Amino acid sequence: MAVMEALARLLADRTRAAFCGALLDGRAWTAHELATHAGVAPSTASEHLTRLVEGGLLVEHRQGRHRYVALAGPHVAELLEAMTAFAGPAPAPRTLRAASASEAMARGRTCYDHLAGRLGITLKTGLLELGVVTTDLAVTEPGIVWLKELGFEPSSRQLSRACLDWTERVPHLAGAAGAHLCRTFLDRGWVKRIGTTRAVTLTPAGDAGWRDLGLL
Amino acid sequence: MAVMEALARLLADRTRAAFCGALLDGRAWTAHELATHAGVAPSTASEHLTRLVEGGLLVEHRQGRHRYVALAGPHVAELLEAMTAFAGPAPAPRTLRAASASEAMARGRTCYDHLAGRLGITLKTGLLELGVVTTDLAVTEPGIVWLKELGFEPSSRQLSRACLDWTERVPHLAGAAGAHLCRTFLDRGWVKRIGTTRAVTLTPAGDAGWRDLGLL
DNA sequence: GGGACACTTCGGCCGGCACCGAAGCGTGCG
């Protein structure tokens, strides 16, 4: 249990948790951006980042005078989402702005590299009705063919994986298949980021595309 | 991320982590037993238990002057194992006794309600070859029939679930199916606990039984 | 080359929390 405790200790801090939350958008952030985001001094942020990198949660990429950090991989995102989902629903937001942002996230968002929120659930439901996945979110044989038609190339990464949604409390599709679909939809302009946040929305083109595929 | 942080904070303590580790055997422990196990005063243990119960990780059951606590369910065990697996291999044990105990756990153990360790991997491999589960550990149609012959009754609980093994670094079978198999093997005397620990071993009867089923 | 900037290291401060022992409460047993 000593190793589990060390991991928990790493996440049991307001500032480090805020860093991880920000990095869940899947992008790389600079140390300065994260410091501002969390409201701490650059020196404080620097120390936290070192600890998170040493703990294997983050990877860093030095470029000139910048230190870019990102989640070390999908497995980190999955861990964070699993813990968030376990911990239960977040307390209700206090301000109107926060409530609106929270509602946008609940409607649809990326979870590192795949779709989550109600949009993720809609996708999952569609895939289920098409027979691409089973109720346990395992990809079926015909499902693999279906995915390949969307340009999917199987890799060594686990094909599908259930990721418990922290707003909907229902598992949604993660893993290689979930990541590929998310990337494809973003590339095609079917799903679009709202501003620079993790929140996303289905565009009119996306609505049409999903209907074409039989997802809606 | 505030909720995730609160959960992490709960696990980020030596004593509370020790409690959770002990409770991973799936039994209910008294406050006194846990205090002794972790080497703290009863008063300290009492406070920790209250926090763990309030955090939803443990459930308690008052009986006379005893306070029994247990993990709140399989989802807690799965979370703990996931975090342990993520954190990587435990540091090498220092003493001979610890090394021997650690080796016994690595050979085979229960993970709350299912089998883990090399024995868990052997089981998974056998189930895979029999076509009961897919490589993603989803139960197949014939697999459900196979399980029913072993007395399995489907319930609302997720049928199967991958649980990353912290000694073997490979997913093994958890979920309702994994729990049923573990219970069945223990009932039949095919798998036996070593002393009162989580470590288990395959008995000669179990070896024969598994061969009969085609698992070996 | 000089100045702005991103980041790091170090020292010191401060708050939170894990811990214990003492005292109190309820239960069970002789």
Next chain:
DNA sequence: CGCACGCTTCGGTGCCGGCCGAAGTGTCCC
């Protein structure tokens, strides 16, 4: 009925760790 036992509550103590600012290093740009 009284004592033993398990647990809880409450003060008090001590340490760990998060925080900042100041000073230092390396990078970029003018």
